[in-house]
Amino acid sequence: DSGVTQTPKHLITATGQRVTLRCSPRSGDLSVYWYQQSLDQGLQFLIQYYNGEERAKGNILERFSAQQFPDLHSELNLSSLELGDSALYFCASSVDQNSPLHFGNGTRLTVT
Amino acid sequence: GQQLNQSPQSMFIQEGEDVSMNCTSSSIFNTWLWYKQDPGEGPVLLIALYKAGELTSNGRLTAQFGITRKDSFLNISASIPSDVGIYFCAGRSNFGNEKLTFGTGTRLTIIP
Numbered sequence: 404d405s406g407v408t409q410t411p412k413h414l415i416t417a418t419g420q421r422v423t424l425r426c427s428p429r430s431g432d433l434s435v436y437w438y439q440q441s442l443d444q445g446l447q448f449l450i451q452y453y454n455g456e457e458r459a460k461g462n463i464l465e466r467f468s469a470q471q472f473p474d475l476h477s478e479l480n481l482s483s484l485e486l487g488d489s490a491l492y493f494c495a496s497s498v499d500q501n502s503p504l505h506f507g508n509g510t511r512l513t514v515t
Numbered sequence: 516g517q518q519l520n521q522s523p524q525s526m527f528i529q530e531g532e533d534v535s536m537n538c539t540s541s542s543i544f545n546t547w548l549w550y551k552q553d554p555g556e557g558p559v560l561l562i563a564l565y566k567a568g569e570l571t572s573n574g575r576l577t578a579q580f581g582i583t584r585k586d587s588f589l590n591i592s593a594s595i596p597s598d599v600g601i602y603f604c605a606g607r608s609n610f611g612n613e614k615l616t617f618g619t620g621t622r623l624t625i626i627p
Contacts, residue, residue, distance in 0.1 A: 405557065436615075446558070446603065446617040459614045493557050501607075503548050504615060506557030 406430065407507035409494050415513045421482040424510045428475055428496030434458070435477040436504060437469055440491040452477060453500060484514045521604055521618030529626050534591040536621040538604035546607040547580050547587040548615070553600045561602075562589070591623075599625050 406429035416422055428435050437449040448461035452471035463469075466484075471477045481488060491511050495504035521538045528534060538547070546565055550558035562573050564580035564587060571578055575592045587604055604618040 405559070407557070438617075445619045448614050448616075451614060461614060495557075501546070503560050503563045504605075505560065506550075508555075508557045 405505040405507060407494060407496050407505055409492075409507035409510050411510060412508070413511050413513075415515065416484060417515055418484055418486060420484050420514075421480065422484065422512065424479040424481070424492050424494075424512075426477045426479070426494030426496075426507060428477070428494075429505055432496035432498050432505070433475065434497045434500055434502075435471050435475070436495040436497075437463075437477070437479050438493040438495065438506075440493060440509070442490075446493065449479070451500075458500065481512070486514050488512065489514045519604060519606060519616050519618040521621055523621060524619070525622040525624065527624045527626055528594055530594060530596060532594055534594055534598070534623060535588065536602060536604075537586060537588045538606070538618045539586045540606055540616075541585075542608065543584040544587075544606035544608055545584070547578070548605040548607075549576075549578050549587070549589050550603045550605060551600050552603065552620075558603055594623075594625060596625055599623055 408427040410425045433454045436451045438446040449463040450469050451459040466482050469479045491509045493509045495506045497504050549561045552558040562578040567584045569580040577590045579588045601620045601622050603620050605615045607615045
């Protein structure tokens with residue numbers, strides 16, 4: 404158990420809808436990262452937060468947004484969903500920006 | 516941006532065989548990490564490397580930080596069935612707020 408908690412585990416929704424994925428980092432970790440993994444693909448970096456502030460952005464679509472709250476949990480919002488957004492979405496956390504990342508078990512999003 | 520080439524893409528081996536995989540980068544990294552991902556789960560950190568030339572072991576796993584700082588190797592000795600999964604390398608340059616870049620993964624299958 405990595406200590407990173409992601410909910411929900413599975414999400415099935417229709418095109419055009421909006422969903423929110425939630426992540427609780429390991430206790431004491433200030434950095435939160437979001438990654439997308441499509442079927443049999445690698446991990447694509449979306450966005451990073453450190454202590455509530457956005458620190459780095461990857462290939463995140465404009466339809467997607469995220470935030471990190473004062474209690475350090477994070478949410479990833481995906482809107483106007485398309486079939487191609489179906490993927491595993493992972494959250495990871497680390498103590499600081501130079502430490503290894505520890506991953507949650509992901510949210511599997513299926514858009515129908 | 517930074518690119519990580521991981522090879523081989525997949526490996527089919529027999530139980531008891533040794534395994535080698537590697538990652539090469541188009542630029543210099545200051546940190547190399549190796550992760551393993553089981554089906555339906557998040558990547559789990561195996562080994563972290565922080566110095567060029569560093570050789571680190573974790574049980575039957577051994578990883579090395581290449582002298583050029585542009586590559587890293589992971590070896591698994593005497594493979595067992597639970598070694599099956601996808602192995603990812605990841606690197607970070609640590610110049611500014613550089614994100615962690617992941618390789619494309621090596622899928623390890625053990626033939627009965």
